[in-house]
Amino acid sequence: MNKGISMQFFRYTLIAAGVLALAACNKSNDQAAGQPADAGELVVKIGSANPLTGPFAHWGRDSDNGVKLAAEEANAEGLTLDGKKARFEVVSEDDQADPKVATQVAQRFVDAGVAGVIGHLTSGASIPASRLYSDAGIPMVAASVTSPKFTQQGYSNTFRIIANDTQQGEALAKFALSTLKAKKIAVIDDRTTYGQGLADDFARSVEAAGGKVVKREYTTNSSTDFMAILTSIKGEQPDLVFYGGMDAQAGPMVKQMAKVGLKAAFMGADGINTAEFIKLAGKDGENAYASSAGAPKAQMPGFASFNDKFKAKFNAEIQAYAPYTYDATRVLIDSMKRAGSADPKQYLPELAKTKLEGVTGPIEFNPGGDIKNGTVALYQLKAGKWETVGAPTGKTDASAAK
Structure with missing residues (x-):
């Protein structure tokens, strides 16, 4: 083959490959919450933000596993949302417990169209990220954020299921x-x-x-x-x-x-x-x-059963917040279930009205998004x-x- 023709063919091939790759990416983004993966299924993406590398990775992996276990159990229920069978997909991101990285993670979640976010693990990461979720109207349920400032920002989409500092x-x-x-x-x-x-x-x-x-x-x-x-x-x-x-x-x-x-x-x-x-x-x-910032494990009403499931699934000991991220995910999904929709605009009002018996205890929010009856x-x-x-x-x- 002529060298010039060969190079031209090579360039066209690269361009075609790029177009296909871009189309694939766009297709992936389209399959976010509220978008059917196929004719009979709705993929509902839940963002899970934690430090998965670095000195706090043991906390982050523990918390992420709690989200995954709750989503897996919800998938086994075969829930129907927005008229379609729903499948919950956990999108895990590493925020490195760094405020700057956390805002980048938050923007990726917004761009991916997640239906809700569990996290971030730390107050320093959660507070700057929460602004992006608020602007996008994406509900955020924190399981380990204890800074009082987190729920003092006036955002209607921000909740926590644990006592504060x-x-x-x-x-x-x-x-x-x-x-x-x-x-x-x-x-x-x-x-x-x-x-x-x-x-x-x-x-x-x-x-x-x-x-x-x-x-x-x-x-x-x-x-x-x-x-x-x-x-x-x-x-x-x-x-x-x-x-x-x-x-x-x-x-x-x-x-x-x-x-x-x-x-x-x-x-x-x-x-x-x-x-x-x-x-x-x-x-x-x-x-x-x-x-x-919560009851002792022995006094959590559902801890023994949860602990058994967690160990069987991940072959690991619970570090700290897995029971709380599990409950936070259940709160999110239960709100969707009551609303019959994964659309944040539809289920956010239900989220604010949550009354759920969790692994960690009863969960109900005050008007500011804090849990009622917080325990230390x-x-x-x-x-x-x-x-x-x-x-x-x-x-x-x-x-x-x-």
Whole structure:
């Protein structure tokens, strides 16, 4: 074949391939929520946004698996929405627990036409992403976002099924002062929306109750060396060190507390109440205290059954929020079921009226999108296991805390 003709043929082939690829992409996007995959099926896409790589990946995979299990069970029901048999498809995205990446993920979900979003895992990622979902009219149900700011933005499509950090801070401060009898308290946070907000709420509650914060220090959510901070804190001889942040930093932090000879109780919130903290902290984590923005697993009405299903499906232990993402997905799908539609405009009003008995407990929202009767539980690490201490506390309304 003539070289010129051959090259021209090659260029035409590339162009044709590109056109076919573009058409395939467009077809894929058309098969979003509300668009039939074939004559008899409606594909309903649910976005699941979590850090699937990096130091918080164990949390993210756990949460993502909860969404997948709920969707799988819904598919087995054979629901009919918008006059067609519905099939729920989970679209999982890695937001890396990074606010900038989270907004990119949110835009991809909007472009893909997802019917709703479960996530994001962290407050720092969820708050900027929520604006894009609000602008697009896509309902967002958060299962682990505890920053009060999340539901204070005035968005009608934003909900959470867990208590907030104001409640956690108050419960932890009361326990530190009343039960542990701590007089002098040092506070550290990781400068994230979650960590700093939680530490602020804790410190404010300590001071309001007559306690004394003798030192306030800061780190980042990627640091591993805390020796300088802890040495500075040691000079104040605190009774307790509180950390607002996640297990990836808390584990090394307690080890380094032992190295510098800082003999103080260690306390965090739901960010350290994990199996990963136990692994990272080792023996130095013994007797640490933590909270959870929800009931203890043993007191969740559906946990035993859910735990069995989760282990059978994923061959993994539950880290933290899988029961909540499972319930959040059920809330989303139940709202569609009651509306008879996967169109957000149709099922959003039903979502706001949710009354569902979940694995984690009863789920009902106040007008601001917060769960009613939010619960906070307290734990101590004993012999390598988190054990509840005292009775869980709660308020009538998660958003009532100021």
